[in-house]
Amino acid sequence: MAARNAKKRAKFAAPEPEPQADAIEKFVPNYGRQCEVGQAPCVTGMRDGKVVYDGTKCGVCTWGDPALADPGRW
Numbered sequence: 001m002a003a004r005n006a007k008k009r010a011k012f013a014a015p016e017p018e019p020q021a022d023a024i025e026k027f028v029p030n031y032g033r034q035c036e037v038g039q040a041p042c043v044t045g046m047r048d049g050k051v052v053y054d055g056t057k058c059g060v061c062t063w064g065d066p067a068l069a070d071p072g073r074w
């Protein structure tokens with residue numbers, strides 16, 4: 001559900017020269033990394049099968065919502 005919403009938002013966003021956050025197609029969990037608060041997984045952003053955002057924070061810290069500790073809700 002969350003990924004679908006993100007995709008919808010990306011379509012409405014104006015194209016920007018910088019590929020960063022707007023270029024992320026979906027978020028996947030990185031279980032090989034821990035957030036600074038000791039929580040795993042960290043948030044990784046993918047587009048076209050490639051990593052475009054290699055986050056160092058868990059879902060809670062990335063979005064500031066405790067419910068997003070669960071990667072299933074990204």
Ligand SMILES: [Zn+2]
Binds near residue numbers: 037038039058059
């Ligand atoms: Zn965190």
